[in-house]
Amino acid sequence: MSDIKLTGRHDDGDFQLNTSNNPSLSDVIEQRNSRRQILGGMASVAALFGLSACGSDNDDKAPLAVVSAGGAGATTSGRMVTLTGTASGSSSVAWSQVSGPAVTLTGADTATATFMAPSVTAATPLVFSFTAKNAAGFPSSANATVTVSPAALGFTAVSKNKNDIVTVPEGYTVSVLYRLGDPILAGVAAYANNGTDTNFAGRAGDHHDGMAYFGLAATGATRDDNSSTRGLLVMNHENITAPYLHVNGVTAGATRLESEAIKEIECHGVAVVEVTRATTGGWSYVQGGALNRRVTPLTPMVFNGPVRGDDQIKTVYSANGTAGRGTINNCANGVNAWGTYLTCEENWAGYFRRAAGDNANRTAKQVVAFNRYGVTQGAAGANNWASVTAANAADQANFSKWNVTVDTTKAADGTGDYRNEANQYGWVVEIDPYNASATPRKRTALGRMGHEGAWPANFVAGRKPVFYMGDDSRGEYFYKFVSNTPWNAADANATDHLAVGDKYLDNGTLYVARFDATGQGVWLPLVFGTGVLTAANPTYAFANQADVLINTRLAADVLGATKMDRPEWAAVNPANGEVYLTLTNNNASNRPLAGTNAANPRHYNDPVGAANNFGNPNGHVVRLKEAGNNPEATTFQWDIYLFGAGADLDATNINISGLDTSNDFSSPDGLWFSRPSNAGGLVNPLLWIQTDDGAYTDVTNCMMLAAMPGTVGDGAARTITNTGTGGATATQATFVGKAPGMQLRRFLVGPKECEITGIDSTPDGRTLFVNIQHPGELGSPNTPTSNWPYSQSGTAAGRPRSATVVITKNDGGVVAL
Template structure:
């Protein structure tokens, strides 16, 4: 069971991360080629300093990190043992399992069974699989002791079933799946909403009998809003109006609006669909550019064998050619009101269709907003959406006017220039080649194929853009670029992505002009390059190659992924690396770290169990309680009996004397 799960995650991760970008950003070739030559001649640090100057990059190596007044804990050691199956947290802190796959969400949920024998109806009442982005929404009366915890469930593992995934290979190349397995997998996707409260003894608990408890899944009805509502390209045989869709998929990271709603993001939705007509697939940029399967079966799940929605092969005998448009109905930001359990989630199409990692809001003093996102695949782009209107905080909670801000605005893709400047490139139909001659019939076509539009505009292909975090005071914006082993081959070197075969990733930050979220220009630098320290050795005692050396001031890590600021301006970093790969021999298991943006010191706060990604992060308003997620652990976590079925789990972390986390 555990070996199957381990191989499944590695295969699925490779599929999710594959390159789908046909562009080479030709207008930047002269810059990129010069960068390549400098790296080859003088090493990475010399190339970076030569291109940017020290004032922007600020990433020269130092022999020891400067002591940070922000970081008040002692770092924990990296863990490289093959049987490490627990959580290690900084001294003085306590990390406890709080909410695991299969735990009750609704009051009538049955108790989880260790053999995973429960059916899909039970799963609809319980926590889904693979916890990811999340947020704590406090109640006004007791904001640090009572609130709603909203958690994404990104995808599913074979351990969801007693005997793993079951397939029957058919003679024509298709795969048949059992109906009961597919239904359970659909039920284990989506979002959980929990009302939680801290009891008199300091322990957090789920509130029994709460009207707010809710499970949103791949079966939940959702509204389509914005420019593509009712558009012919959103209509299917099951929804001829193009206004309703069933479910949300691959919910990775998220965002929170100033009016108190939750923005969950649909990431690698392409793995769920197949278009078996190769000739038709070749004519559809929205299938090609987004990686919709082209063969006899979808990549892993084969849901199309049970649920026709996921078979995107055109059928001339069906209205709207059957379900050929169903993939168009995924890849959106979905707005959920956690305080109204009867409300229908809304897919906001004005924000563009991406394999979106997050939707992080930056709010200016004048009410203008930007919502930042990464598109998580090799060579994809950094994005922001700027609503046309302004947020008015004087309005009552959850005003209809505020929600409508997400239905009209401008979507931008980022171009990073060699001198540390940057532009936001607007995706506006009729401008800069976004015309019918280039395959864009209208603005709806631009939003539906935002990736293709950004290709045409010359946005900068990045090394897997993932989570975004905005500094609470300066509004500086940080983004994790997790890794890209094809950098230098499929994608030429670029100053923001300066390493060939980039196995460890980096964090880039930018400053909008005048700190205005709606600005169209910015300045940027590389905050840090992840990886080993200079002089590090591999498992055989040999020096590591230059592309595996970073410039971290403090505790090393690989593949930054999750990212968030706390109220004091500490930058929290979560990782998603393959600890069984040769390049992670020294970084070991995935981690939660904390960085000081000024001194750039990094300290390791927590290490997770073997095989797990550390993801999702949220606090109480006083920052004395922290929640993080342990996703897809390899071994028996959270049990430690050596044989239990591993479970994705939300941890609750506090300090033994009640102090602010990290201080």
């Protein structure tokens, strides 16, 4: 190492009048000569960078790459990069970016700086300079180049397993955030989890399901869509595992105990709960957060849209048909651009009692409608809540509302009893998470069915917002709603969020899908007075548009929509607008060998243990591309992106997607694309697939996979041979997408007997929220079949609880990249 001479030399009797530490001309010349021989700073500087997880798709454990200054290295979008510089004899060091897409350097004034590789569409070089100064302030620098390529899956697939924990890839951490019974309102006691707990209107409900993260400003008082450290988790509590809620399970008897019934009722619905990330990176929820609240089956609601005030929704609670109480069996969801949450009522019909002989007191139309939706004559109703006699007469309506039997002593218009109460369910409900006093609105223009979710698209100025919706039952349909009102971007920031919902959700056209054998499809409008949707229809005489919407299934029947294998979650690719839809499964009793169609093409046997299991027990994922890439279009192209199957099943006719042990799965349910606010949702966005399985659970617990799908039409036409009982066969033509290969991997396996459902992330993509529903659902209080989430940390056993988990990448990068 050569020394750098300081100023202050005197020569030939001349005085040095400049006493600063700035270098002299001779120093500069000498330093330059030194730099020609040694790449240096004081007098040596080396710029190095390490690229975390920079291996190929097949080598995700590649060692940290270290490249000398002037060299080159590579990574992919969404991954963390570490820049390391060394300097000798320096007084200060700093990293700066020279060229390429701008990134945020953390630790830029230290020898080690980090940044997240930005989203790019093609290989893009980023150049960084490491500069060091000596005590005299003379700088020396060296460059390092990082070439960033588009995002790629960056984890090793998790193996199938039947463990009682949530398993995630190496390099990731999972923690439990929000569990059944956790107190969310101030003053509510900690959860004992022994069946003695009460006041679930102030606690986390059961069966965590669809979920969304809404950002909060640092103060916690206002909305901030870009916040990744503080926010609101809004989630559905779909159902209950009743035995674990009570001391000794459900008390037997023809009538239910009021204390048990009210606990079960309050465990349903929706929760809004504040969550925060500590500076150390850990997440927690905030008990008593200012915006925390529960929306339950007893919460007041208002009706909006074409059905508001219709005779078919009038009850003793709302004689004018404009209000109701409660939402139930909330499954999937949707998020609006103006900051509201859509929760969707799925299997609501089974909760209602309807006495034997009730048909005789109803019109023929009412009987047809009730039968089509499964509000069955003679049914006691799930959980038998209608049997409760409340100790306080003022509370009786909490239980009487579940009995829709006609009381012949009351007014014939239904305003004296709850005969029409079932018609108040099956809707999309809009909730404003930022206003705890805002009454939720049921958006009737989106139709009444077994709503799985409502997934929006087309928030483009001057174009009409669109919402895609599945009706989750075997043989039901896929829908979309097109608003009448073109989008105004200013509405995204309006302060009255539900008023914006009035503008876009209360008027529009509801369509149902017909998937044709040609690989094309048509959206059929459900508009009263057009085609067969009139009073002259022989199946059901539609009276008006409200009648069409209340009886959406009947309208779709007569239009000739395509029956699907349980149409559940949908997701819209944020990069190209293509729409994906999970078709969870079907069975031979509902769809026999001769009942396949091009969009639901398989019929086969996948035994569970020794029991035959004919039909489509493993499900599939269909996708469509709207004509002209315009969500308002009335025609589309479709193919099947992915077929669920075990890796060992027939590759020609069952395992058509060529799955192997790293990505085989069954019964796709939850579906979500990563947010376009981070690299996971840009260029080739991540698609997350969650399972709710019964066909493959003899091999593995339910799971979640990550994928980078191609596009509609990237495969080819295919004819498969189906098999039925007794060896019968039949062929079915369909359209199959390109095999996913390593672009699909298993990311997570859940605990025993659970369903994986509900997912969102922070805007930066570095934190993933996932719901684990009903672990140990087949057990009892004395013999639980799972001890999760206690088992996650290896602590003492306890009754299993549905819960939300947080998943982060240990190096701080975007999850899954």
